Amino acid sequence: MKKILLLSFVLLQISFVATAQEVANPANVTNYFxxxxxxxxxxxxxxxxxxxxxxxxxxxxxxxxxxFSVDLxxxxxxxxxxxxxxxxxxxxxxxxIQLAGAYRIKILGKFTFIPAIELEYNGFYLNTNQLIFYDxxxxxxxxxxxxxxxxxxxxxxxxxxxxxxxFQLPIDxxxxxxxxxxxxxxxxxIPELRLNLSSHSPYYFxxxxxxxxxxxxxxxxxxxxxxxxxxxxxxxxxxVKITSYPNFTLFSGGLLLYRHPFMIGLSGQYYSTxxxxxxxxxxxNIGVEKAFAHYFSAQFMYSVDFGSSILNNTPLFIxxxxxxxxHFANRRITDCPNNLKYNGKRKYPGYDTQQFIPGECPxxxxxRRSGKDSYPTFYPVELPDVQ
Numbered sequence: 003m004k005k006i007l008l009l010s011f012v013l014l015q016i017s018f019v020a021t022a023q024e025v026a027n028p029a030n031v032t033n034y035f036x037x038x039x040x041x042x043x044x045x046x047x048x049x050x051x052x053x054x055x056x057x058x059x060x061x062x063x064x065x066x067x068x069x070f071s072v073d074l075x076x077x078x079x080x081x082x083x084x085x086x087x088x089x090x091x092x093x094x095x096x097x098x099i100q101l102a103g104a105y106r107i108k109i110l111g112k113f114t115f116i117p118a119i120e121l122e123y124n125g126f127y128l129n130t131n132q133l134i135f136y137d138x139x140x141x142x143x144x145x146x147x148x149x150x151x152x153x154x155x156x157x158x159x160x161x162x163x164x165x166x167x168x169f170q171l172p173i174d175x176x177x178x179x180x181x182x183x184x185x186x187x188x189x190x191x192i193p194e195l196r197l198n199l200s201s202h203s204p205y206y207f208x209x210x211x212x213x214x215x216x217x218x219x220x221x222x223x224x225x226x227x228x229x230x231x232x233x234x235x236x237x238x239x240x241x242v243k244i245t246s247y248p249n250f251t252l253f254s255g256g257l258l259l260y261r262h263p264f265m266i267g268l269s270g271q272y273y274s275t276x277x278x279x280x281x282x283x284x285x286x287n288i289g290v291e292k293a294f295a296h297y298f299s300a301q302f303m304y305s306v307d308f309g310s311s312i313l314n315n316t317p318l319f320i321x322x323x324x325x326x327x328x329h330f331a332n333r334r335i336t337d338c339p340n341n342l343k344y345n346g347k348r349k350y351p352g353y354d355t356q357q358f359i360p361g362e363c364p365x366x367x368x369x370r371r372s373g374k375d376s377y378p379t380f381y382p383v384e385l386p387d388v389q
Contacts, residue, residue, distance in 0.1 A: 031239070031241065031258055031265075031267070031287065031289075031303070032051070032053055032303050032305070032323070032325035032327070032380070033051055033053040033069060033071070033325060034382040035051065035071045035073055035082050035084055035102070036053070036069055036071065036084060036086075037188065037214065037243070037245070038118075038166045038168060038186045038187075038188040038212060038214065039082065039100070039102035039103075039104065039118040039119065039120035039164055039165070039166050039188060040116045040117060040118035040166045040167050040186060040188065041073070041082070041104075041116075041118075041168060041186075041382050041383075042073040042080040042081060042082030042102040042103065042104040042118060043074055043075040043076070043079065043080020043081060043082065043104055043106065044073075044080060044106070044116055044168060044382055044383045044384065045073075045075075045329065045376060045382065045383065046075045046106075046332075046384040047074075047075070047329045047330060047331055047332055047371075047375070047376055047384075048072070048073075048074045048329065048330035048331075048332060049072070049073050049074070049327065049328070049329055049330075050070075050071070050072045050327070050328040050330075051069070051070070051072075051325065051326070051328075052068075052069075052070050052325065053068065053069045053070075053323065053324070053325040054066065054067070054068045054323070054324045054325070055067040055068070055321060055322070055323045056321065056322040056323075058319050058320065058321060065089065065090055066088070066089050067086070067088045068086065068087050068088070069084060069085065069086045070084070070085050070086075071083065071084035071085070073102075075106070078105055078106045078107070078108075079103065079104065079106070080102075080103070080104035080105070081102070081103060081104075082100075082101070082102040082103075082104070083099070083100070083101055083102075084098075084099070084100040084102075085097070085098070085099050085100075086098045086099075086100075093128060094126075094127075094128060095126075095127045096124065096125060096126045096127065097124075097125050097127075098122060098124040099122065099123045100120055100121070100122045100123075100164075101120065101121050101122070102119070102120040102121075103118060103119055103120075104117065104118035105117060108386075112171065112172050113169070113170070113171045113172075114168075114169060114170040114171075114383060114384075114386075115167065115168075115169045116168045116169070116383075117165075117166075117167045118165065118166055118167065118168075119163065119164070119165050120164040120165065120166075121161070121162075121163055122161065122162055122163070122164060122191075123159070123160070123161055124159070124160050124161075124162070125157065125158070125159050126157060126158040126159075127157045128157065157200065158200045159198075159199040159200050160196060160197065160198045160199055160200070161196070161197040161199065162191045162192065162195055162196040162197065163192050163195040164188060164189060164190040164191065164192060165188070165189055165192070166186060166187055166188030166189065166212075167186060167187060167188075168184060168185070168186035168382075168383065169184070169185060169186070170182060170183065170184040170383045171183055172386075173217075178220065179220040180220075181217060181218065181219050182217070182218040182381075182383075182385060183215070183216075183217050183218075184215065184216050184217075184218075184382070184383055185214070185215045186212075186213075186214050186215070187211070187212065187213055187214075188211070188212045189209065189210075189211050189212075190209065190210045190212065191208065191209045192209060193209050208247055208248050208249075209248070210245060210246060210247050211245070211246040212243065212244070212245050212246075213243070213244045213246075214241070214242065214244070215241065215242055216239060216240070216242075216381075216382075217239070217240055217241075218237060218239050218378075218381055218385075219237060219238045219239070219240075220237055221234070221236040221237065221238055235261050235262060236259070236260070236261045237259070237260040237261070237378060238257065238258070238259055238260075239257070239258040239259075239267075239378075239380070239381070240255070240256075240257050240258075241255060241256060241257075241269075242254070242255035243255065249275065250273055250274060250275045251273075251274045251275065252271060252272070252273055252274075253271060253272045253274065254269065254270065254271035254272075255269060255270065255271075256268055256269020256285065256287070257269070258287060258380065260378050260380070262291065262378070263290050263291050263292055264288075264289070264290055265287070265288070265289045265290070265291070265303075265378070265380060266287065266289075267286075267287035267288075268284070268285070268286060268287070269284075269285045269287065270282070270283060270284050270285060271283050271285070282309070283307050283308060283309055283319075284307075284308050285306070285307045285308075286305065286306050287303060287304070287305045288303070288304055288305075289301055289302060289303035289304065289380070290302055291377065291378070291379040291380075293373040294373070295373065296331075296372050296373065297330060297331040297371075297372060298328070298330055298331070298373045299328075299329045299373030299374060299376050299377070299379060300326065300327065300328050300329070300379075301325075301326070301327040301379035301380060302325075302326055303323075303324075303325045303326075303327075303380070304322075304323070304324055304325075305322070305323040305325075306320065306321070306322055306323075307319075307320065307321035307322075307323070308320060327379055327380075329373055329376035329379065330373070331371040331372050331375060331376070332371065342361060342362055342363045343361060343362055343363070
């Protein structure tokens with residue numbers, strides 16, 4: 003436990019040094035907890051996620067979004083903590099802390115339903131010493147003349163609440179393995195529950211609704227000679243997410259192909275009813291996962307986002323996103339009851355599976371979990387053993 007807490011603290015410091023979240027993540031397979039609090043503890047493991055965006059790096063300067071989150075299960079409960087630190091320019095900074103609680107309901111060991119609530123703090127800071135005003139608010143025109151605009155505030159602090167749910171169910175098509183479907187909905191920054199802690203209270207974050215769904219499909223081929231389906235380790239994961247704001251909507255979706263340890267995907271996103279140079283984007287995702295120890299696994303993902311609706315000869319908007327997801331397998335309650343020790347090197351003879359060693363976990367109990375139980379790492383909800 004001390005090692006996990008120490009690692010979480012170190013990663014938290016990295017998140018603030020690396021300098022993402024009221025921002026649309028290019029990939030729908032990273033940083034799940036940031037767009038639905040019901041994903042807190044959904045993997046039934048300790049999960050640490052680091053996500054960093056270099057936003058439009060070739061157009062603007064020092065624009066970066068970063069989040070760090072950790073979530074864990076406790077019996078049927080899930081707890082999650084997410085921190086964000088955004089630098090929109092040298093003069094504009096905002097940060098936030100989100101604390102979520104979820105409860106997992108399992109029916110027949112297959113259907114999973116997870117409702118959740120979340121409390122959140124957001125702070126917005128203006129550094130006038132590094133702030134430059136533009137008469138033309140354009141990344142192309144540069145500085146025309148300094149502005150003498152009057153600032154009514156330098157910082158804003160507010161508390162608000164969010165809520166959401168996720169459910170997962172298998173789709174049995176009498177194939178080698180079942181398909182898994184997940185759907186979720188979250189309402190962030192509920193206006194009726196917002197509490198402003200500053201004398202000036204502009205609504206920086208309007209209430210937003212997020213709808214998302216994904217389908218994990220094991221791809222089977224016909225076995226040569228007998229014409230029976232045979233699973234060869236390949237998954238397809240089509241997914242979609244709709245983020246609805248009061249004035250515009252963001253549509254995003256894509257397809258990820260996965261065969262351990264690699265994954266590759268192509269996706270896109272589009273802003274409706276809003277005038278942007280890069281309102282349509284194409285995103286390429288590549289990643290790899292690996293178990294570094296028996297109880298520890300990691301996924302590394304890189305996404306590059308190209309603006310595909312650029313007009314005339316304006317520069318191409320490019321966003322880079324880097325993410326790391328770490329999983330730590332937790333002990334199941336039935337593994338080692340009464341504080342008995344687990345000896346992973348102990349080998350029991352096959353003819354006597356009920357042999358008992360004093361002070362150790364008896365055989366015949368639920369198997370010990372491992373880091374590989376998180377595979378596929380990008381899939382956000384625990385897959386039951388019927389898999």
